[in-house]
Amino acid sequence: MDQSKEQRILNSVSYNAVKGDPESVLDCIDNYCSQKEWAMNVGDEKGVILDKVVEEADPTIALEFGTYVGYSAIRIARLLKPNARLLTIEFNPEFASIAREIIEIAGLSEKITIIEGHSQDIIPQLREKYQVDKVDFVFLDHWKERYCPDTILLEECGYLKKGSILLADNIVYPGAPDFVKYIRSHKSFDCTNYPSHLEYMKVEDAMEKAVYMG
Numbered sequence: 001m002d003q004s005k006e007q008r009i010l011n012s013v014s015y016n017a018v019k020g021d022p023e024s025v026l027d028c029i030d031n032y033c034s035q036k037e038w039a040m041n042v043g044d045e046k047g048v049i050l051d052k053v054v055e056e057a058d059p060t061i062a063l064e065f066g067t068y069v070g071y072s073a074i075r076i077a078r079l080l081k082p083n084a085r086l087l088t089i090e091f092n093p094e095f096a097s098i099a100r101e102i103i104e105i106a107g108l109s110e111k112i113t114i115i116e117g118h119s120q121d122i123i124p125q126l127r128e129k130y131q132v133d134k135v136d137f138v139f140l141d142h143w144k145e146r147y148c149p150d151t152i153l154l155e156e157c158g159y160l161k162k163g164s165i166l167l168a169d170n171i172v173y174p175g176a177p178d179f180v181k182y183i184r185s186h187k188s189f190d191c192t193n194y195p196s197h198l199e200y201m202k203v204e205d206a207m208e209k210a211v212y213m214g
């Protein structure tokens with residue numbers, strides 16, 4: 001059976017990246033996806049915005065929706081302080097297993113936990129199953145129609161504290177209009193928009209940061 005695009009990305013990382021070097025894994029994925037096959041990684045332009053917001057948040061507990069092949073999980077985890085950790089939720093088992101291998105090559109398996117399943121099932125379990133009390137940073141990059149319900153669920157479950165920072169990818173393309181409408185009109189969120197471009201393309205895109213004010 002033909003290999004998937006995600007498997008070909010893993011092959012390229014496995015062959016070209018320096019083991020234990022997150023930067024070389026990120027560069028390898030960016031080179032492959034800009035020169036060979038486009039893929040929906042946050043990429044190197046929006047990735048710099050992600051880096052800056054992660055550094056601002058300096059999270060002890062970070063949460064990501066949409067692991068895919070692990071590019072943004074590596075981007076986030078490489079900036080975390082020693083005892084901090086990233087939980088990343090992935091629905092597709094094939095993507096989860098490819099991400100696990102790419103994260104291992106980057107040497108970040110100790111800092112990243114991949115949780116397989118549906119976000120609406122996993123969010124209520126984070127406290128009991130994963131010892132999460134509050135989340136300091138959340139990166140939303142999964143199905144765009146899930147951004148809003150999952151943000152509401154995080155708030156309802158009490159995982160957000162004063163100063164928790166949410167960052168959402170693809171505000172312009174493919175877009176998350178219900179999320180933008182909700183978050184910008186919600187009195188407890190202080191929002192900032194970061195115009196950018198779709199990964200590896202000249203198409204307009206943007207990221208939205210939302211700081212929870214308690």
Ligand SMILES: O=C(NC/C=C/[C@H]1O[C@@H](n2cnc(C(F)(F)F)c2)[C@H](O)[C@@H]1O)c1cc([N+](=O)[O-])cc(O)c1O
Pocket residue numbers: 040041042064065066067068089090091092095117118119120141142143144146169170173174198199
């Ligand atoms: O569709 C896009 N992203 C959807 C991303 C989807 C990814 O998130 C996972 N997921 C689904 N539910 C969960 C959770 F966590 F809920 F369980 C995790 C899916 O299995 C997939 O790996 C996208 C599309 C474009 N584009 O240009 O078309 C560009 C982008 O940057 C994009 O992110």
Ligand SMILES: [Mg+2]
Pocket residue numbers: 040041042141169170
């Ligand atoms: Mg995205």
